[in-house]
Amino acid sequence: MNTKKRIALVIGSGGIKCAAAAGLWRVLQEEGIVVENVVGCSGGSMYAALIANRVDVKVMEEWSKTLWTSDIMQGYTENLKASKDGSLRFTERSGLVDDSALNRKLREVYGEWKFSDMKMPFKVVATDLLSGEKVTLADGGVFDAIRASLAIPIIFPPWEVNERLLIDGAASDPLPIDVAIQDGADIIIAMGFTLDYRARFRSMTAVQEQLNSIYMNNILNSTYAFYNLAHHAEIFPVIPEFDSTISMFDVDKIPSVIEQGEQAARMQLPHIKRLLENV
Amino acid sequence: MEIHDRQADGVTILSLRGSIDAMTAPKITEFIQGQVSRGNIKLVADFSGVDYTSSAGLRVLLGAIKETRAQGGDLRLTGVQPDVLKVLNLSGFTNILKMFDTADAAVASYS
Amino acid sequence: MVTKRDKPRIALVIGSGSVKCAAAIGLKKVLEREHIDVDMVVGCSGGAIYASLIALGWSVERATESTLRMWTREVTAKRSTRGILQLTLPWVFKFDESFGLIDDRLINRRLHDGYGNAIFADTLIPLFVTATDFYSGEQVVLSEGRIEDAVRASISIPYIFPPQKLNGRFLIDGYQSDPLPIGVAIKEGADIIIAMGFESPYQEHVTSLMRYNFQIASMTSNNLLKTNYAFHNLAHHSEIIPIIPEFKHRIKLFDTDKLPYVIEEGEHAAEQQLPFIKSLLGK
Numbered sequence: 001m002n003t004k005k006r007i008a009l010v011i012g013s014g015g016i017k018c019a020a021a022a023g024l025w026r027v028l029q030e031e032g033i034v035v036e037n038v039v040g041c042s043g044g045s046m047y048a049a050l051i052a053n054r055v056d057v058k059v060m061e062e063w064s065k066t067l068w069t070s071d072i073m074q075g076y077t078e079n080l081k082a083s084k085d086g087s088l089r090f091t092e093r094s095g096l097v098d099d100s101a102l103n104r105k106l107r108e109v110y111g112e113w114k115f116s117d118m119k120m121p122f123k124v125v126a127t128d129l130l131s132g133e134k135v136t137l138a139d140g141g142v143f144d145a146i147r148a149s150l151a152i153p154i155i156f157p158p159w160e161v162n163e164r165l166l167i168d169g170a171a172s173d174p175l176p177i178d179v180a181i182q183d184g185a186d187i188i189i190a191m192g193f194t195l196d197y198r199a200r201f202r203s204m205t206a207v208q209e210q211l212n213s214i215y216m217n218n219i220l221n222s223t224y225a226f227y228n229l230a231h232h233a234e235i236f237p238v239i240p241e242f243d244s245t246i247s248m249f250d251v252d253k254i255p256s257v258i259e260q261g262e263q264a265a266r267m268q269l270p271h272i273k274r275l276l277e278n279v
Numbered sequence: 280m281e282i283h284d285r286q287a288d289g290v291t292i293l294s295l296r297g298s299i300d301a302m303t304a305p306k307i308t309e310f311i312q313g314q315v316s317r318g319n320i321k322l323v324a325d326f327s328g329v330d331y332t333s334s335a336g337l338r339v340l341l342g343a344i345k346e347t348r349a350q351g352g353d354l355r356l357t358g359v360q361p362d363v364l365k366v367l368n369l370s371g372f373t374n375i376l377k378m379f380d381t382a383d384a385a386v387a388s389y390s
Numbered sequence: 391m392v393t394k395r396d397k398p399r400i401a402l403v404i405g406s407g408s409v410k411c412a413a414a415i416g417l418k419k420v421l422e423r424e425h426i427d428v429d430m431v432v433g434c435s436g437g438a439i440y441a442s443l444i445a446l447g448w449s450v451e452r453a454t455e456s457t458l459r460m461w462t463r464e465v466t467a468k469r470s471t472r473g474i475l476q477l478t479l480p481w482v483f484k485f486d487e488s489f490g491l492i493d494d495r496l497i498n499r500r501l502h503d504g505y506g507n508a509i510f511a512d513t514l515i516p517l518f519v520t521a522t523d524f525y526s527g528e529q530v531v532l533s534e535g536r537i538e539d540a541v542r543a544s545i546s547i548p549y550i551f552p553p554q555k556l557n558g559r560f561l562i563d564g565y566q567s568d569p570l571p572i573g574v575a576i577k578e579g580a581d582i583i584i585a586m587g588f589e590s591p592y593q594e595h596v597t598s599l600m601r602y603n604f605q606i607a608s609m610t611s612n613n614l615l616k617t618n619y620a621f622h623n624l625a626h627h628s629e630i631i632p633i634i635p636e637f638k639h640r641i642k643l644f645d646t647d648k649l650p651y652v653i654e655e656g657e658h659a660a661e662q663q664l665p666f667i668k669s670l671l672g673k
Contacts, residue, residue, distance in 0.1 A: 210487075353579060
């Protein structure tokens with residue numbers, strides 16, 4: 001295998017679907033494709049961190065099943081009601097969810113990790129709540145970065161890092177390929193996820209979700225389109241497709257999500273290998 | 280990558296077969312440039328035989344399309360296969376290139 | 391790089407930005423004064439209103455006057471009874487995608503009075519209006535039929551106005567897919583593209599859930615604007631000239647009393663880019 005071409009992996013936002021990154025990681029390991037650095041956004045940052053520390057795919061799967069359970073949403077229903085009747089004061093530091101369960105679970109895995117100790121260079125993308133700008137995190141504690149990048153607006157409270165209030169990286173860039181470009185990658189393998197569209201709208205929440213999906217999918221497309229033209233070498237998009245809608249807490253579907261990630265990776269594999277053989 | 284060309288109503292139809300990637304893109308560009316230098320600036324690319332488009336391949340192809348456009352011409356697509364269409368969508372190409380269901384419709388779009 | 395054709399094709403693209411879009415009148419004023427002819431106009435959301443008036447060849451005075459007549463506080467004053475019932479009792483008054491909080495009959499009538507059955511074929515220069523498909527999230531480019539229908543679709547502000555049904559599609563505001571649809575001009579063969587765009591303002595303080603929602607909406611819309619611009623900038627074969635008016639005061643949705651100021655800022659922003667536009671045209 002040629003070592004002159006630097007390969008970077010970017011894992012985009014996609015909630016529980018990001019577990020598909022474990023399938024991609026398995027394929028790359030089996031095929032001996034050496035990744036040199038990893039970038040993650042939102043849910044993707046959790047898996048990017050695990051890959052950067054060369055965590056085993058089996059461990060990733062088990063950990064996914066324990067994280068994506070409904071207790072990370074504690075307080076949501078009550079607070080939503082309270083925000084509607086005005087008894088909950090909502091500020092820039094608020095979220096509808098009590099994040100203590102999420103924080104505890106994330107700390108169990110990432111609590112002690114530092115960017116400087118990772119086995120491969122690793123970066124996380126979040127968004128500045130007040131300016132809307134993309135923020136790349138690569139210093140200090142990994143937990144803080146992942147927690148910030150995961151802060152779905154309205155749902156989870158923002159997370160303060162270096163005196164900036166940060167939210168979900170997806171609000172600025174759901175698949176931050178540019179971080180890999182800036183760091184000098186040649187071949188970029190980018191795993192991204194589109195949000196599902198609905199066909200029926202029985203409530204205001206359904207309409208809100210649809211509008212959010214439209215925005216997010218359009219941002220994903222437009223950033224990808226730009227990076228595709230801006231990069232000097234190949235970007236391989238790995239976009240898993242799921243037969244059924246994967247909801248936030250479908251932990252039963254995690255094995256099949258990983259399987260879909262593996263399949264999507266295998267579709268690009270011949271092209272990746274062909275390129276590596278020809279340079 | 281195989282490329283054939285034919286004329287129809289003052290429009291040049293290029294039929295492409297194979298994969299558009301970093302290795303094949305220079306050949307396509309050269310072919311398009313050859314057409315443009317002969318004054319053939321109204322181009323239709325028939326993609327029915329294209330099974331894969333890579334990122335670098337699309338970038339090089341766009342370079343050729345931009346040159347054609349700078350001469351007052353255009354390159355329009357037909358016969359795009361579903362898998363390729365997905366990539367063209369993701370890469371924003373469907374946003375900036377005209378696409379038609381049939382080669383005839385693509386040719387007619389120039390008149 | 392200007393094209394080798396004798397006369398480059400010039401497109402005007404006017405992005406979304408509600409009342410701020412009236413700055414396009416100022417831009418048009420400058421172009422008219424300099425005898426710079428435009429070959430096509432593209433508009434999105436509030437920009438669609440001005441794009442269509444320019445395409446129809448209305449004078450600056452008439453366009454200004456018509457804005458004042460069309461866009462008043464009353465167009466969003468009347469709540470939609472159905473919308474409110476759908477929101478409060480969704481299980482009784484079946485909630486569906488036709489939901490909108492505001493009764494849209496007045497805005498529809500105003501648009502109808504303004505455009506008077508004008509169709510796209512009536513325009514002096516080709517016109518393209520963008521909207522977004524509510525089911526697929528894709529940009530939809532409208533260039534046929536009644537202009538009022540296309541404009542109505544393009545300004546279907548989520549939650550406020552119900553989406554517009556058009557040719558079997560359910561359409562919402564064009565800014566949801568691209569706040570500054572330069573791609574349409576590229577696709578339609580423009581060389582020099584003059585693009586007037588507007589950023590959504592950020593909240594100074596997030597003090598309520600609603601303001602938080604506004605903040606997120608501004609953020610996503612601005613990021614979409616920037617990344618699309620970045621892409622179009624690389625994808626285009628010739629020059630794209632951005633014209634981004636700056637407003638010292640916050641312009642709210644119905645600040646039509648600030649219209650003269652908005653037009654002036656549009657003029658000012660256009661003047662700044664004028665030397666470059668003229669040099670491209672060899673003037």
